[in-house]
Amino acid sequence: MIQTDLSSFSYKKGSLLPWCKRCGAEHFYRDGKNKKGIQKYECRRCGYRFVWTCDLPRYNVFSEVISFAVEVYTSTGLAGSLRGIAKLVSKAFGIKISYEGVRQWVLKSQKEISR
Incomplete structure (x- = not known):
């Protein structure tokens, strides 16, 4: 089940933790940064590479x-x-x-x- 809500919100860190957009796994590797300097991730389960972004375009919050x-x-x-x-x-x-x-x-x- 792919998460699309605040169930992955980390109250200890005070931020949303990334999850894989393809399989929904919460275990990933950091995979460098893109040209804009945004952190990239690679899913440990399916190998999908993604950039963690908000669910609304042109917004910095969910x-x-x-x-x-x-x-x-x-x-x-x-x-x-x-x-x-x-x-x-x-x-x-x-x-x-x-x-x-x-x-x-x-x-x-x-x-x-x-x-």
């Missing part, structure tokens, strides 16, 4: 993080501050996000909903 932030904002309404939500996301996922990023996600999600 969709679960964005949906969590937008859900917290909509559930608290205007009472929740963007800085508070950014701190909450930082504590929950171990990644640093600016309040401006949260604001952009909220605006983009509101545009999508209004369509």
Whole structure:
């Protein structure tokens, strides 16, 4: 079963651990870096080589993080501050996000909903 959710989230390291995009294995070798300097991996099980990227194009975070932030904002309404939500996301996922990023996600999600 290939994982596509936050089940591989490492609370010790505070980051998502890579898994093979072909077979779903979590055991891999580091396989150098590509021309842009991004780490490449090779699966120990099937030998597939891949670059670990986010599930959304042109984003540096996973969709679960964005949906969590937008859900917290909509559930608290205007009472929740963007800085508070950014701190909450930082504590929950171990990644640093600016309040401006949260604001952009909220605006983009509101545009999508209004369509």
